[in-house]
Amino acid sequence: MNVIKFDVITNNYQLKTINQKIMNSIQKLFQQKDKNLLSIYFTCGYPNLKDTTKVISALEQSKVDFIEVGLPYSDPLADGPTIQDSSQKALQNGINLDIVFEQLMTIKTTNKTPLVLMGYLNQMLKYGEDKFCQKVIDCGIDTVIIPDLPMVEFENHYQQLFTKYGITNVFLITPHTSDDRIQKIDSYTKAFIYVVASASITGAKGEISNQQIAYFERIKAMNLKSKLIVGFGISDKATFNTACTYANGAIIGSAFIKNLGINGVDKIDEFVKPIIS
Amino acid sequence: MKSQFQPDENGYFGQFGGAFIPELLYPNVKELEDNYIQIIESEEFQTEYKSLLKDYVGRPTPLYFAKRLSEKYGAHIYLKREDLNHTGAHKVNNTVGQILIAKKLGKTNIIAETGAGQHGVATATVCALMGLDCTVFMGEKDIERQAPNVARMKMLGAKVVAATSGSKTLKDATNEAIRYWIQNPETFYLIGSVVGPHPHPDMVARLQAIISEEMKWQLKEKTGKENPDTIIACVGGGSNAAGAFYHYFDDEEVELVAVEAAGLGVNSGESAATSQLGEVGIIHGSKTILMQDDYGQIVEPYSISAGLDYPGVGPLHAYLYESGRATFLNATDKEALTAAYELTKIEGIIPALETAHALAVLPKMDLKKDQVVVINLSGRGDKDLETYIKHLKE
Numbered sequence: 001m002n003v004i005k006f007d008v009i010t011n012n013y014q015l016k017t018i019n020q021k022i023m024n025s026i027q028k029l030f031q032q033k034d035k036n037l038l039s040i041y042f043t044c045g046y047p048n049l050k051d052t053t054k055v056i057s058a059l060e061q062s063k064v065d066f067i068e069v070g071l072p073y074s075d076p077l078a079d080g081p082t083i084q085d086s087s088q089k090a091l092q093n094g095i096n097l098d099i100v101f102e103q104l105m106t107i108k109t110t111n112k113t114p115l116v117l118m119g120y121l122n123q124m125l126k127y128g129e130d131k132f133c134q135k136v137i138d139c140g141i142d143t144v145i146i147p148d149l150p151m152v153e154f155e156n157h158y159q160q161l162f163t164k165y166g167i168t169n170v171f172l173i174t175p176h177t178s179d180d181r182i183q184k185i186d187s188y189t190k191a192f193i194y195v196v197a198s199a200s201i202t203g204a205k206g207e208i209s210n211q212q213i214a215y216f217e218r219i220k221a222m223n224l225k226s227k228l229i230v231g232f233g234i235s236d237k238a239t240f241n242t243a244c245t246y247a248n249g250a251i252i253g254s255a256f257i258k259n260l261g262i263n264g265v266d267k268i269d270e271f272v273k274p275i276i277s
Numbered sequence: 278m279k280s281q282f283q284p285d286e287n288g289y290f291g292q293f294g295g296a297f298i299p300e301l302l303y304p305n306v307k308e309l310e311d312n313y314i315q316i317i318e319s320e321e322f323q324t325e326y327k328s329l330l331k332d333y334v335g336r337p338t339p340l341y342f343a344k345r346l347s348e349k350y351g352a353h354i355y356l357k358r359e360d361l362n363h364t365g366a367h368k369v370n371n372t373v374g375q376i377l378i379a380k381k382l383g384k385t386n387i388i389a390e391t392g393a394g395q396h397g398v399a400t401a402t403v404c405a406l407m408g409l410d411c412t413v414f415m416g417e418k419d420i421e422r423q424a425p426n427v428a429r430m431k432m433l434g435a436k437v438v439a440a441t442s443g444s445k446t447l448k449d450a451t452n453e454a455i456r457y458w459i460q461n462p463e464t465f466y467l468i469g470s471v472v473g474p475h476p477h478p479d480m481v482a483r484l485q486a487i488i489s490e491e492m493k494w495q496l497k498e499k500t501g502k503e504n505p506d507t508i509i510a511c512v513g514g515g516s517n518a519a520g521a522f523y524h525y526f527d528d529e530e531v532e533l534v535a536v537e538a539a540g541l542g543v544n545s546g547e548s549a550a551t552s553q554l555g556e557v558g559i560i561h562g563s564k565t566i567l568m569q570d571d572y573g574q575i576v577e578p579y580s581i582s583a584g585l586d587y588p589g590v591g592p593l594h595a596y597l598y599e600s601g602r603a604t605f606l607n608a609t610d611k612e613a614l615t616a617a618y619e620l621t622k623i624e625g626i627i628p629a630l631e632t633a634h635a636l637a638v639l640p641k642m643d644l645k646k647d648q649v650v651v652i653n654l655s656g657r658g659d660k661d662l663e664t665y666i667k668h669l670k671e
Binding site for chain 1: 287295296297298299300301303304442443448452455456459460461462556557558559560561562567569571572573574575
């Protein structure tokens, strides 16, 4: 009897460690809070080269739930003019992947807000896929968004690579993504599904249309296992609240970048507070 | 048997190709991928395509034996006269084909990118012909240096949108076209070269293949043999070269020469010789050879020719380069200008600046007396007159 008891305890213990091991930072966040999550996207090295860590600290103090860390890219196909401009400015400031990783290392122990890295596939490819993944993990990050990484390439290669390093990839879905494809994405998702609010590139749009609401309702009715975060076109309290009616939270990008460009890092709290209050 | 120079089921030529697109574009690209071969191979398409090429475009284009050029370089040099096509370049072969595919798929809004303006004009032309709406994205810098083509597009009823991001040239025009496509998924992106996500490179290559299809029977008529010893074509994205090489890929004895733009010199920092300066990377949805820095940021290319200053090359060409099937040479701005003046003077043909790069490698080649060389004369030089006049004075 004792032996059997011991086995059960060991198994439970092992299961618990495995669960903890595979539970990613965003999943842990969802355990504490799964409604009205606010994520902010910002571009590293913008408006000034050394602002990366200042922006993260300010966002943490403003109680943003998680932060999307944008890697500036020369040809960001999925991004609108605001993020394009901020990327170009950051590159002119001299930002590069090595500097980004150095900057992120300096706040690794102090920052408690989960970070999600967003960049384009060519950046990872050129840096070296293994080297990139190792650096990401070293910086305490375990979730990436790569908008030009298609599902078939994920299945054929990147799924294995990411699993090796304990990294999880966030997929995007759009109003034109079929239900079959959404189900498949749901099965691959560990952190959250990025629900692109409309057929668009990033950038503030103003209101959320009835058509968009119908799309959010369709996704909600699918009862997916994954948490949903809405992005693209979320710019203020009104659009954030609407998105949160249908999803677990929303991401604000371009509107924040615009504000950052005008008011700098010192006024971040004034941007965030009205949205979460 | 399927040629190794045709893409596999995921759109790869060796390690190059694929479809690295945001999820937003997936339905559009999938729709095309599921239908393009079936449409192109249908009797209905072939009849209409061939009929338009004959009566509207003016094909077959002549294969002209350039006697004086041959004497000068001591070889048998033929010029495939794509410059005699309606709208002045090979580009129209592709736009006629794609507009028929667009119609078949029920698309009414057409978008395109353009560098020198040749593809923009060819797209605006077929849109006028079919009564479809046309928007052309063109780099701000190219709008300035290719004014006559901008005027032609507008006259043809197209809306010309200036791409003001990045280097304000072809790469950025393509970015803007793709961004517009993401926001307007009902549009048909009529891409101008063998670039972009699968199936675009293969589709465009198939539509340009008419060039080498004609070359085969024309050469046979003139020389008794279907195969030349050498084919030379310039490469920006690579569509005219793809068309000129297409039916010769598996004829290993035919030497294929691709000529890139070296700008002020391959190592001058002002160049577009992608195969010499690039490394494996992803641009416009395709894995290929790409000019980039140590961090994967795309480097802005330079060439006097607005049709060749592209930082990448189509995935098929990346494979032709890597496999050694094609030889990649390059020509500087100056060499291209010299070659253009020479052809004008001794043959009475003013070539496009792009095409002049292909002509410019003749002095660098070790040509034999009986060597049969075909140069794909991809376009005419009307659009480049301002540049030619300016440099003639210098």
